[in-house]
Amino acid sequence: MEQLVQLAAVLAVRPSPSQGTTDPKVHIHWHNLPAYEDSWESFAVIRTQFPHFNLEDKVNGWAAGNVRPQIQRTSVRRKKGKSGPTELNDCRPGAFSGTQNVSSLQKDEAWRVNVRIQGCDLDHGYLCGTMEALNVPMADTPVVTFWEGEIVDTKNYMFFTGKWEASPEDDIRHWTKFPSFSPLVNQVEADGGKSLDLSNYPYIFMRWKEQYFVNVGTDCGLTIAGFYYVCFSCNDGSINGFYYDPNSSPFQKLELKSANEGRSGFSFSSYELQ
Numbered sequence: 001m002e003q004l005v006q007l008a009a010v011l012a013v014r015p016s017p018s019q020g021t022t023d024p025k026v027h028i029h030w031h032n033l034p035a036y037e038d039s040w041e042s043f044a045v046i047r048t049q050f051p052h053f054n055l056e057d058k059v060n061g062w063a064a065g066n067v068r069p070q071i072q073r074t075s076v077r078r079k080k081g082k083s084g085p086t087e088l089n090d091c092r093p094g095a096f097s098g099t100q101n102v103s104s105l106q107k108d109e110a111w112r113v114n115v116r117i118q119g120c121d122l123d124h125g126y127l128c129g130t131m132e133a134l135n136v137p138m139a140d141t142p143v144v145t146f147w148e149g150e151i152v153d154t155k156n157y158m159f160f161t162g163k164w165e166a167s168p169e170d171d172i173r174h175w176t177k178f179p180s181f182s183p184l185v186n187q188v189e190a191d192g193g194k195s196l197d198l199s200n201y202p203y204i205f206m207r208w209k210e211q212y213f214v215n216v217g218t219d220c221g222l223t224i225a226g227f228y229y230v231c232f233s234c235n236d237g238s239i240n241g242f243y244y245d246p247n248s249s250p251f252q253k254l255e256l257k258s259a260n261e262g263r264s265g266f267s268f269s270s271y272e273l274q
Contacts, residue, residue, distance in 0.1 A: 006031035007050045009214050011038060011146050012118070012128060027118065029214050035116050035130040035144050095259035096239055100133070102252055111136055115239070115256055125156030127206070130214065138221040144214040145224055152198070152205040159184075159193045161207060164227050165246055174229040174242050175205070177251065181231070206230040208241070223247075228254060 012027040024043045096115040112134040120127040127149040134142045150157040175181045180203040210224035226245025237258030
């Protein structure tokens with residue numbers, strides 16, 4: 001007896017890491033399986049096993065408008081016993097879980113949320129992953145979205161968003177919600193933070209933008225038109241964020257904790273839902 005699995009969605013595409021071959025890798029979400037079962041597979045193998053999925057169209061669509069840098073297996077972690085900033089080291093498994101308050105007025109109206117970071121390319125300030133929202137009132141099943149993120153490193157991305165209907169004033173209003181941003185605000189207001197060196201700062205600022213629903217249709221009653229301002233603490237592995245959408249309730253707060261601290265400290269890549 002074996003479990004039959006069905007391909008649900010192609011989350012991402014990347015070139016093959018092996019030289020001399022043109023077989024790309026496709027990141028697959030499997031039907032009726034949790035997000036932590038997502039996996040990178042050979043394009044050729046998936047095309048053979050699922051000939052009716054029109055895989056070429058999916059991959060060509062990604063190649064046309066969603067080409068991303070090849071993900072490097074990197075992480076940010078804190079050495080055990082150290083209280084200072086994290087160091088970049090090899091990936092370790094882990095998880096983020098917590099809540100998102102969907103109303104700034106009703107604090108008890110919150111969804112349980114799990115986040116998995118699929119990959120992180122620090123050289124390009126890029127990361128991506130999935131977000132799973134549980135106990136969503138209008139949904140019969142947990143809602144999973146695929147998101148892509150920008151790491152504010154003042155090299156690839158600045159504190160000013162410049163898109164997604166966010167003005168510089170919107171940016172400042174949201175970034176100043178994080179106490180860790182206070183020492184930076186004057187310089188950001190002066191030049192957008194271009195002169196800041198954040199390489200040793202004990203917090204990592206990001207933007208996460210959901211791209212599409214993985215397991216439900218666009219008629220599920222939810223919107224992914226906005227994006228998240230995000231702050232990761234290198235000291236305790238926690239994540240806080242605020243959702244911005246001019247047509248939604250303001251300052252919806254995302255609060256996540258690292259679900260497990262490994263022997264080597266907190267990880268910041270390749271997280272698994274639990």
